Amino acid sequence: MTDISLLDGGMGQELVARSGDDPTPLWATRVMLDHPGMVRDIHADYFAAGATIATTNTYAIHHDRLQLAGLDHMFHALHLRALAEAHEARAASPGSRIAGSLGPLQASYRPDLTEPLAKAAPKYAEIARILGPHVDLILIETAASVEAAEGAVIGALAAGKPVWLSVSVDDRDGTRLRSGEPVADLKRLLQHPIAALLANCSVPEAMADAMATLKPLGKPFGAYANGFTHISGNFLKDAPTVKELTHRHDLTAEKYGDFAMAWVDMGATIVGGCCEVGPAHIRHLRERLTAAGHRIV
16 A cells, blocks of 8 residues: 555646636636636535645746736735635645645746746745745646756745655657756756655656656656647747647546556656546546555545
């Protein structure tokens, strides 16, 4: 029997699907403004499905995104709103945890937009100080390069909470980051107090190679994959929306469960889902983990 931390699934795609609104470059942040309470309801659905960790809807709340939409004056308030909705959902799930999400600066999957440490770390630290008093851990998500990951880690330490680092890997080669750098190069970041290493927001087929590369680094590790066919070239342009991404029709809860159980068999102790992986996937995964004799913590 192994203790497994069961993350939730994707938030942004769930918001877009449930709201029926056309996606905007602000993505989940815009929906949170237009549909109060929907984030809380999605957190609650993931808890009901068996997740033990809610990831705050703060992934894309960065000055660079808000300034483009004329909403930068709401930077602090939006973080507090996302935190409140997570806490409201957790009230009915005693013993669960909240992970404060730190997404990439500028854009996802864009290592070419990586900002130098001296610029990036203070930006992340500003958010970490807001999140820190209200979360159990900081979850850095979808880091596409070693430098991007390091800037986020240094800034995240300002929260005074455990830091989990999650990177996005190449969909065709899970041993490499989106930047092309080997995942194994993350080893040099272990000079910082990183509590866990993960891979996220890549196709599930790439995650076994990522797990095999993370395992020797000696930290608790895991994965939460997405349900996109691939990251399209149009999404890598400036100010894209998720209309540029295509969801898979074959990634049933059962098939995703097969992938995730294989990661657990490799030694992963943190699993969950990313974009297009919803409550049904998490519920099935919880059932599979429990049936296999694992304890969900």
